[in-house]
Amino acid sequence: MIKVRVAGITRGSVVDGLGVRTVVFFQGCPRHCPGCHNPGTIPFEGGREMPVIELVQEILDTVTPLTKGITFSGGEPLAQPEALLETIKMIKEKKPSLDIWTYTGYTFEEVKHLPVLEMIDVLVDGPFIKEKKDLALAFRGSSNQRLIDVPKTLAAGRVVELQLETE
Numbered sequence: 600m601i602k603v604r605v606a607g608i609t610r611g612s613v614v615d616g617l618g619v620r621t622v623v624f625f626q627g628c629p630r631h632c633p634g635c636h637n638p639g640t641i642p643f644e645g646g647r648e649m650p651v652i653e654l655v656q657e658i659l660d661t662v663t664p665l666t667k668g669i670t671f672s673g674g675e676p677l678a679q680p681e682a683l684l685e686t687i688k689m690i691k692e693k694k695p696s697l698d699i700w701t702y703t704g705y706t707f708e709e710v711k712h713l714p715v716l717e718m719i720d721v722l723v724d725g726p727f728i729k730e731k732k733d734l735a736l737a738f739r740g741s742s743n744q745r746l747i748d749v750p751k752t753l754a755a756g757r758v759v760e761l762q763l764e765t766e
């Protein structure tokens with residue numbers, strides 16, 4: 600049984616991707632970015648460890664007819680790639696209409712080999728860089744980070760960024 604370590608779950612967010620979303624914070628991050636937005640999620644021994652099936656049930660309990668999707672953040676969700684893959688698979692089985700956003704401190708090029716990428720709709724990639732902080736950016740903290748349309752990127756074989764109507 601695959602286990603996952605999480606810091607917490609927030610429901611009803613409108614700032615972690617398009618629409619109303621449940622946000623799942625994975626616990627543990629190998630990077631130590633100066634100005635990290637969520638330093639409590641960095642230690643790998645923190646948070647709660649639980650079977651993936653229990654996390655999925657907790658996530659599904661937050662879903663309402665208004666929920667557009669699930670966002671994985673952290674911490675570093677891709678530091679637990681098998682657990683993330685299993686979690687998304689089980690969510691998609693129960694609620695295929697939910698879209699999946701994932702924040703990562705890695706660049707797309709560093710993680711494109713991971714099978715879990717095929718389950719993700721939007722990857723917000725790259726570390727937060729304090730010198731590139733820009734409060735005007737939608738859904739990301741610094742200008743080096745990209746909102747990557749993963750299905751289009753995998754089909755094209757090159758990074759395709761998500762087009763937001765506001766941009």
Ligand code: SF4
Nearest residue numbers: 628630632635674704
């Ligand atoms: S990658 Fe994200 S969670 Fe990890 S240290 Fe950097 S800002 Fe914090």
